[in-house]
Amino acid sequence: MKSVKIVGSGTYLPKQVIDNDYFNNKFSLKDDWIYKRTGIRKRYWEDEKNVTQMAVAAVKNAINKYNIDVQQIDCIIACSTTTDKIMPGVSFEIQKELDIKKCMCIDLLAGCSGYINAFDIARKYICLEEVECALVVAVEKVSEFLNYEDINxxxxxxxxxxxxxxxxxxxxxxxxxxxxxxxxEGHLLTCSYKNKLYMDGKNIYKFAVTKTVDNINDLLKNNNLTLDDIKYIVPHQSNMRIMEAIIKRLNISKEKMYVNLENIGNTFCASIPIALDEMYDKKLLNPKDKIIMIGYGGGLNLGSILLEI
Amino acid sequence: MKSVKIVGSGTYLPKQVIDNDYFNNKFSLKDDWIYKRTGIRKRYWEDEKNVTQMAVAAVKNAINKYNIDVQQIDCIIACSTTTDKIMPGVSFEIQKELDIKKCMCIDLLAGCSGYINAFDIARKYICLEEVECALVVAVEKVSEFLNYEDINxxxxxxxxxxxxxxxxxxxxxxxxxxxxxxxxEGHLLTCSYKNKLYMDGKNIYKFAVTKTVDNINDLLKNNNLTLDDIKYIVPHQSNMRIMEAIIKRLNISKEKMYVNLENIGNTFCASIPIALDEMYDKKLLNPKDKIIMIGYGGGLNLGSILLEI
Structure with missing residues (x-):
């Protein structure tokens, strides 16, 4: 059975920056008030590209940065919660845009934790030697499903x-x-084409803080490892309060958890691979490092991956 | 690596039957004209249940028929092209409805061939011993996305x-x-929440007839088998003309292809598991039989599975 390694990574963020002043103008919420409660100074809301164009931009960034021959790619797994593309799905449109000749395309709908599912499925195809090179893409245009009046x-x-x-x-x-x-517990975080996004913040906080910690501890135990063996926890970038509570419950240093929420916000299932890409750009990840990625959110869905770089 | 076997199967079809008289009244198309062109006498359009309720009804049919303890199920993979459930997805709602305690849920968006992808992913989890019992569910409420004026x-x-x-x-x-x-070639068969279903029938026919035959021949060759070794081909039930052309090109007897289109119509990604369920009900499938399931459609996506019963 083959092992899997990451050979490329890329990100796309929209041009339109929404800083906390936007909410100050709209709801008289001060920058510091928002930052204290969320850890966020700015986020991006797409106003030009569609979901496919956003996904393709991220793929092109990865391909250019890591000098990848797209014809190597024989599997594309796209995940999104907020796609309007139901047939063909985003993965097929990526194949088309990049004109990848021989390829299997799969689209997942999986809430904030979808990247973990997509990564794990891609890894299975690779380790069973049915795929040689898989492209996993997470794309979210959450702004289309926002109730702009809901400050939560x-x-x-x-x-x-x-x-x-x-x-x-x-x-x-x-x-x-x-x-x-x-x-x-699926009713705690919902979205449909007819109804905007809804979150029961209080109960999602409880879920996120307790279940993630149990999940990580189980994963470590299953592998006879402890947190000392792990260089970084790369979590879904949900909300600083949730992430701080996880740091406290795991009893780890702040530095062990990679956080990039401040300048990006919570991008649902795209948040883990965006964070991972930043970590590669900053050369924080080296061969033999062990990291844990953990996703949690709508479904409710929860999943962690222990990965050796 | 573990092998996989089918231990249960079930179907749900809506109460509302749409026979060819409906189209005779609407478009003055005679029953025989429709039957000659499509092989279809009737289809079902759901007017009561939502997608989750339809999926749960099919699962309950399987559980009851095969006396399955739902708590055995540790993975649910749902596929649909026409779901309105984006978060939580249908798989999570099935988990909730059946109150399955320990389970991983995944939702795929994959056009008419989605069941093949879902089955193959489920099999990977089982053969790598990460899952013991997987529930694969295909559900389509295509009627919500139909342009009723489009007779194609x-x-x-x-x-x-x-x-x-x-x-x-x-x-x-x-x-x-x-x-x-x-x-x-994704533009040949499209659907979105804003636009109804569109099919370029002529080019989909060409795709379906040529690519499926090549795909089946490749699958057989990869396994050193011939069509003589195969008891049944179980194809996506698209349209009798497509299926007849595949029979001709494969040079097989009519009996070797399982067809149930006449009384059900084309139910997108649900068509293969509905056919399979009928075959189990009719006791057509016995241990050691080898079958090939083949899906094809929107994406464009195409996939076959060689399975020993």
């Missing part, structure tokens, strides 16, 4: 896209996942 | 749902897949 969600959420390119590796690399769903 | 699509398409339950098998069973996408 509108001050937090932003648009963005990111792509991660995976290949099989001859070196044996540690990989493990723990993905679990709690459909029973 | 409205006389063919119907609503329906089906569930297949997979478990790991101690016996070694043959399994192989060939899934490929052609996003470059």
């Amino acid at each position: 969600t509108s001050i937090i959420l932003g648009d963005g896209a990111a792509a991660t390119i995976l290949k099989s590796s001859k070196e044996l690399k540690i990989y493990s996942q723990k993905i679990e769903s709690i459909g029973q | 699509t409205s006389i063919i398409l119907g609503d329906g749902a089906a569930a297949t339950i997979l478990k790991s098998s101690k016996e070694l069973k043959i399994y192989s897949q060939k899934i490929e996408s052609i996003g470059q």
Whole structure:
């Protein structure tokens, strides 16, 4: 069974920056008030590109930065909560835009934790040697589903896209996942084409803070590891208060959790690969480093991946 | 690596039957004219249940028929082209409705061939021993996306749902897949929340007739098998003319292709598992039989699975 390694990564963020002044003008909410409650100074709301164009921009960024031959890619898995593309899905449109000749395309609908599912499925195709090089793309245009009057969600959420390119590796690399769903609590975070996004912030906080910590501890235990073995936790960038509570409960240093919420906001399922891409750009990740990515959100869905770089 | 076997199967079809008289009244199209061109006498259009309720009804049919303990299910993969459920997805709502305690939920958006993708992903989780029992559900409420004035699509398409339950098998069973996408031709079959379903029937016919035959021949070749080794081809039930052309090009007997289009119509990604469920009900499938399921449609997406029962 083959191991998997990341060979490329890219991001797309919209041109239109929404800083906290926007909410000050609209709701008289001061920058510091928002920052204290969310950890966010700015987010992006797309006003030009559609979901496919956003996804393609992220893929092109990855391809150019890492000098990837697109014809190597034999699998595209796209995930999004806020796509308007139902047939063909975004993955097929990426294939078309990049004119990738031989390829299997899959689209997932999976809430904020969708990237974890997409990454894990891509890894399975690679480790079973049915795919050599997989492109995993997460894209969100949450702004189209926002109730702009709802400060619980509108001050937090932003648009963005990111792509991660995976290949099989001859070196044996540690990989493990723990993905679990709690459909029973699905009503806490909902979105449909008829209704705007709704979040029960209080109960999502409880879910996010307790379940993620249990999930990470289980993942470590399953692999006979402790947090000392982990260089970074790369979580879904939901809200600073949730992330601070997870840091406290895990009893880790602030530096061990990678946070880039301040200048990007919560981009749903795109938040983990955007963070990962920044970490690669900053050269924070080196071979043999072990990281844990953890997604949580709508579904409710929850999942972590232990990955050796 | 574990093998996979089907341990349960069920179907849900709506109460409202739309027979060819409906189109005779609307467009003065005679029953025989429609039947000659499509192979279809009736289809179902849902007017009561939502997509989740349809999916749950199919799952309950499977559970009751095969006496399945739902708490065994540790993975639900739902696929649909026509869901209005974006968060939580249908898989999460099935988990909630059946109150399944420990489970991973995934939703795919994948056009008419989505069941093949969902089945193949479920099989990967089982064969890597990360899942013991997977529920694969395909559900379509195509009637919500129909342009009723477009006789190319409205006389063919119907609503329906089906569930297949997979478990790991101690016996070694043959399994192989060939899934490929052609996003470059995605414009031939499209659907979005803003625009109704559109199909370029002529070019979809060409795609369906040529690519499926090549795909099946490649799958057989990869496994050193011939059509003589295959008991049934179970295709996406698209249109009798397409299926007859495939029969001719494969040079197989009519009996080798399972067809149930006449009384159900084309139910997009639900059509293969509905056909499979009928075949189990009719006791057409026995241990050691080899079948090939083949999906094709929007994306464009195309995929076959060689399965030993």
